[in-house]
Amino acid sequence: MQFKCFSCFLCEKEQSEIQNANNKKNRDYPWEIYTLKELLRATNNFHQDNKIGEGGFGSVYWGRTSKGIEIAVKRLKTMTAKAEMEFAVEVEVLGRVRHKNLLGLRGFYAGGDERLIVYDYMPNHSLLTHLHGQLATDCLLDWPRRMTIAIGAAEGLGYLHHEANPHIIHRDIKASNVLLGTEFEAKVADFGFAKLIPEGVSHLTTRVKGTLGYLAPEYAMWGKVSGSCDVYSFGILLLEILSAKKPIEKLPGGVKRDIVQWVTPHVQKGNFLHIADPKLKGHFDLEQLKSVVMIAMRCTDNSPEKRPSMAEVVEWLKGGMGRRKKEIPYLSYKTGDDK
Numbered sequence: 001m002q003f004k005c006f007s008c009f010l011c012e013k014e015q016s017e018i019q020n021a022n023n024k025k026n027r028d029y030p031w032e033i034y035t036l037k038e039l040l041r042a043t044n045n046f047h048q049d050n051k052i053g054e055g056g057f058g059s060v061y062w063g064r065t066s067k068g069i070e071i072a073v074k075r076l077k078t079m080t081a082k083a084e085m086e087f088a089v090e091v092e093v094l095g096r097v098r099h100k101n102l103l104g105l106r107g108f109y110a111g112g113d114e115r116l117i118v119y120d121y122m123p124n125h126s127l128l129t130h131l132h133g134q135l136a137t138d139c140l141l142d143w144p145r146r147m148t149i150a151i152g153a154a155e156g157l158g159y160l161h162h163e164a165n166p167h168i169i170h171r172d173i174k175a176s177n178v179l180l181g182t183e184f185e186a187k188v189a190d191f192g193f194a195k196l197i198p199e200g201v202s203h204l205t206t207r208v209k210g211t212l213g214y215l216a217p218e219y220a221m222w223g224k225v226s227g228s229c230d231v232y233s234f235g236i237l238l239l240e241i242l243s244a245k246k247p248i249e250k251l252p253g254g255v256k257r258d259i260v261q262w263v264t265p266h267v268q269k270g271n272f273l274h275i276a277d278p279k280l281k282g283h284f285d286l287e288q289l290k291s292v293v294m295i296a297m298r299c300t301d302n303s304p305e306k307r308p309s310m311a312e313v314v315e316w317l318k319g320g321m322g323r324r325k326k327e328i329p330y331l332s333y334k335t336g337d338d339k
């Protein structure tokens, strides 16, 4: 799917040409252009009861199509150039990828001031809801689920970095952008800030987007964006999955502490038991926990060159499960545990 300009969204004729081209070339990537009528009917006229949540882009509504398929419809809040750009990037990027750990795009509608994006509905909400939100007390994320989510999100991101053509940098990896499917499988979502990286280009310099607490230092300071920025954010996410701590915490007195500052002394002293989410009540595999913490430490290295690639992270996460610590080559980080 290649959009020539944003006006394509406004022109019915162009939209149908795009769809025809898409249907011919991309049968494995099925998305469609919906009519407004269809989406109004599916969401009961965007009824308040259908509203699932709200983000920077707008509100998200649950719906059911005339074929009985459950969908989530994201509705643009205000029509600004910035919002229109996010809409275009999201549709453009998500329309060209397909992976078991990426949120599936079903299609979109664009007409007048209305911009709607239609996704697969994720019945188990976002990782954020389970770690810090309404579902946190239900403790539905046991240890095996957390590990499966970590590996799945890493695989989705690894696909964007290494297999998508051109490669894609997500730029907003965080707990609210990892949605959970029927079996709690991870689906990386929200591609509004994504960047397509031309062949042979290692990094770009851009205006900083993304979310405080997850931003790699070189990106936050100089706008230098590369795949390593996603790796950094993913490292923060890993620590969050293990500990259910927020990426940035406000201490009494108003001082802010980030999750890496919090975890580092525990790692140095070998206090791994203190890192696990207390809601797990001790039901976790300590060796796996150590492995994942060490992977997160590597991902959140201040120097982007020292961070692993997402391909390595996937391999390490998969390899670390069920292997003894001494056999894992990446555990070169000095810990109190090694004394």
Ligand SMILES: Nc1ncnc2c1ncn2[C@@H]1O[C@H](COP(=O)(O)OP(=O)(O)OP(=O)(O)O)[C@@H](O)[C@H]1O
Residues within 6 Å of the ligand: 052, 053, 054, 055, 056, 057, 058, 059, 060, 072, 074, 103, 119, 120, 121, 122, 123, 125, 126, 176, 177, 179, 189, 190
């Ligand atoms: N496909 C989906 N299925 C189920 N729930 C979804 C889906 N897409 C989004 N949501 C939910 O809708 C809410 C808003 O999502 P949205 O992506 O707009 O914002 P966000 O990621 O929470 O915040 P921001 O836009 O600031 O990054 C979130 O609670 C999210 O869990």
